[in-house]
Amino acid sequence: MESILVGLIILLSVIVLVQLLRVNELISEVKNEDPNEITEKDNNTQGILTFLIVGVLFLAFVLWQFKYWGIHILPPASSLHGATIDTLMNVTLGLIIFVFFLTQPVLAWFSFKYRGLKNSAAYYYPHNNKLEVIWTVVPTLVLTPLIIYGLNVWNDITNADTTNSKVIELYAKQFNWTARYAGEDNSLGKANYKLVKGLNELGVDMEDENAGDDIITREVHLVIDQPVLLKMRSQDVIHSAFLPHFRVQMNCVPGMTTQFGFTPTQTTAEMKEQEGEDFEFVLLCNKICGAAHYNMKMKFIVESQEEYDTWMASQKTLKNTLTLN
Numbered sequence: 001m002e003s004i005l006v007g008l009i010i011l012l013s014v015i016v017l018v019q020l021l022r023v024n025e026l027i028s029e030v031k032n033e034d035p036n037e038i039t040e041k042d043n044n045t046q047g048i049l050t051f052l053i054v055g056v057l058f059l060a061f062v063l064w065q066f067k068y069w070g071i072h073i074l075p076p077a078s079s080l081h082g083a084t085i086d087t088l089m090n091v092t093l094g095l096i097i098f099v100f101f102l103t104q105p106v107l108a109w110f111s112f113k114y115r116g117l118k119n120s121a122a123y124y125y126p127h128n129n130k131l132e133v134i135w136t137v138v139p140t141l142v143l144t145p146l147i148i149y150g151l152n153v154w155n156d157i158t159n160a161d162t163t164n165s166k167v168i169e170l171y172a173k174q175f176n177w178t179a180r181y182a183g184e185d186n187s188l189g190k191a192n193y194k195l196v197k198g199l200n201e202l203g204v205d206m207e208d209e210n211a212g213d214d215i216i217t218r219e220v221h222l223v224i225d226q227p228v229l230l231k232m233r234s235q236d237v238i239h240s241a242f243l244p245h246f247r248v249q250m251n252c253v254p255g256m257t258t259q260f261g262f263t264p265t266q267t268t269a270e271m272k273e274q275e276g277e278d279f280e281f282v283l284l285c286n287k288i289c290g291a292a293h294y295n296m297k298m299k300f301i302v303e304s305q306e307e308y309d310t311w312m313a314s315q316k317t318l319k320n321t322l323t324l325n
């Protein structure tokens, strides 16, 4: 009902606008004027309006957004590599904001200053090689180091040494996540979607000697300051494992295994103290993968070694969960 009313209001507004324009044209006809002629007065009005809308209102809106929405920015990274991503983000954003506030007021001012008045026409200046060189070379000099810096950060993060990392699989499907710990041997048993059947929802190959001690869980517990290596698989479409607080994101692609290694540096308890009692580390899907995409979440808990051991001791291995035949 509400949307029909809104639609009706929009439709009526358009009709009113069209009719107003028509009235305007008729008045011009009566006065024997050309309604399409742009007068000095029109240019003046347009110039002032542009300046007010682009130069004042828009910039004020941008500042308002910083103030009122800025608080929703993620807290500082809770992982070792996250700090370098935050620095990269701050450098990039700082540069963009600086250039934005440098160029936008100039743009608004010039569109106002040369607003098509007869006594203030802009100088016709179609080409200048020196200027062309300047506005090609300067952005190149700024952007090339920024891109190289970004690529280096990404390479360092994705090529980190993971030999001592605890291996955990994240299995994505429409629409939930399942985790599989590699168990005592720290090696995940082989898996194949063809083996997905009944309780064996991840299609783990129970013939594989590494499979028996694997542990399937519905939430992920991590030990503070201990490196983990997440191995991702997907059953159906491309999902994306996104752990915003750890600055971790990697696509989960059907038919292949992708991975991301990181080290958590803050416990859930510490984060609750800092961000409020409701805080939880969370794994989200960051690919719009279907109708219930928004619901693809899994809790991550970072804790001490003792807490982790207690939790782990209460989990069942695959060998004990699946009955083989």
Ligand SMILES: [Cu+2]
Residues within 6 Å of the ligand: 172, 173, 238, 239, 240, 285, 286, 287, 288, 289, 293, 296
């Ligand atoms: Cu998804």
